[in-house]
Amino acid sequence: MSKTRIAFIGAGNMAASLIGGMRAQGVDAELIRASDPGAETRERVAKEHGIKVVADNAEAVEGADVVLLAVKPQMMKSVCEALKPALKPHQLIVSIAAGITCASMRAWLGEQPLVRCMPNTPALLRQGVSGLYATADVTPDQREQAETLLSAVGIALWVDEEAHIDAVTAVSGSGPAYFFLLIEAMTAAGVKLGLPADVASKLTLQTALGAALMATGSDVDAAELRRRVTSPAGTTEAAIKSFQADGFEAIVEKALGAAAHRSAELAEQLGK
Ligand SMILES: NC(=O)C1=CN([C@@H]2O[C@H](COP(=O)(O)OP(=O)(O)OC[C@H]3O[C@@H](n4cnc5c(N)ncnc54)[C@H](OP(=O)(O)O)[C@@H]3O)[C@@H](O)[C@H]2O)C=CC1
Ligand SMILES: O=C(O)[C@@H]1CCC=N1
Incomplete structure (x- = not known):
């Protein structure tokens, strides 16, 4: 990775x-190049990270070992088709675009080795998690390059089937929004119970942070951690019984199913 462009x-x-x-992580600025049509974006990213940012995509990929596509899914077709003549067969293409399949990229880019990833927004704080899928022609060295790249902003996990990227999208790609929804709902419920909004918000946020740290740092699973909070005939039991009487697990399963279905549907629509 240290010499990967x-x-x-x-x-x-x-x-x-x-x-x-x-x-x-100490990667040399000389090894990273970027392109973007926005002059302000170019200036900001160049200044913040000390790298060269150009307007021309073809200029950016010259001499690169890995080309990471980070444009909106709706832009992928035109960006790939315009980039195709500038690519060399050995260059690894890594895409983070939601709902764009390897088959679509193959159709637009030609026979490049491809890695399709689904990161999530906690990557902004280097606390992300990404699912990665590689086409059969990706070499072990290239897999390592892609994994090292995504690991710079969190955890990177490989999946063996491309269809699993829809499930990754449902669990972790969209996942931060589910936790934000729970935070919103718990804060509103705290206010309904009489707490000032700022107190309800702080109680909820710190509880979310504490629970996440316990769940990730513990050698027992989430179910056991939940049991340890739940005193027999106590307050937690009353809340959990209420959640489950309203079908909490089924609600979550249905919602993630809807996200996975939408991911596959978007791939169908955007891939044409
Ligand atoms: N946000 C999320 O939760 C997640 C996002 N992703 C994926 O990451 C990708 C990027 O998302 P994000 O960073 O949030 O989007 P942004 O809009 O912040 O970044 C995309 C950038 O690409 C630029 N751009 C537009 N057209 C071109 C072009 N022809 N050539 C080069 N650059 C171009 C845009 O410029 P301008 O703004 O001027 O158009 C913009 O600066 C998306 O495909 C998304 O699906 C993946 C997982 C999670
Ligand atoms: O909502 C979306 O479609 C994208 C994909 C994962 C997160 N945001």
Whole structure:
């Protein structure tokens, strides 16, 4: 990785967090290049990370070992088709675009080795998690390059089937929004119970942080941690019984199913 040259196509939020993560890990600025149509974005990212940011995508990929596509899914077709003549067969293409399949990228880019990833927004704080899928022609060295790149902003996990990227999207890609929804709902419920809004908000946020740290740092599973909070015939039991009487697990299963279904549907629509 230390000598791998990386070109970012699109220098928006996700690209900037990946670049920031790589720079924080000591990757030489000379090894990273980016392109973006926005003059302000180019100036900001170049200044913040000390890298060269150009307007021309073809110029950015010149000499790169890895080309990371970080544009909106709706832009992928036109960006890939315009980039195709500038690519060399050995260049690894890594895409973080939601709902764009390897088959679509193959159709637009030609026979490049591809890694399709689904990161999530906590990558901005280097606390992200990404699912990665590689086409059969990706070499072990290239897999390592992709994994090292995504690991700069959190945890990177491989899946063996591309369809599993829809499930990754449902669990962790969209996942931060589910926790934000729970935070919103708990804060509102605290206010309904008479707490001032700022107190309800702080209680909820610190509880979310504490619970996440316990769940990630503990050698027992979430079910056991939950049992340890739940005194027999106590307050937690009353709340959990209420959640489960309203079908909590089924609600979550149905919602994640809807997200996975939408991911596959978007792939169908955007891939044409
Ligand atoms: N946000 C999320 O939760 C997640 C996002 N992703 C994926 O990450 C990708 C990037 O998302 P995000 O960083 O949030 O988006 P941003 O809009 O912040 O970044 C995209 C950047 O690409 C630039 N751009 C537009 N057209 C071109 C072009 N032709 N060539 C080069 N650059 C171009 C945009 O410029 P301008 O703004 O001027 O158009 C913008 O700066 C998306 O595909 C998204 O699906 C993946 C997982 C989670
Ligand atoms: O909502 C979306 O479609 C994207 C994919 C994962 C997170 N945001």
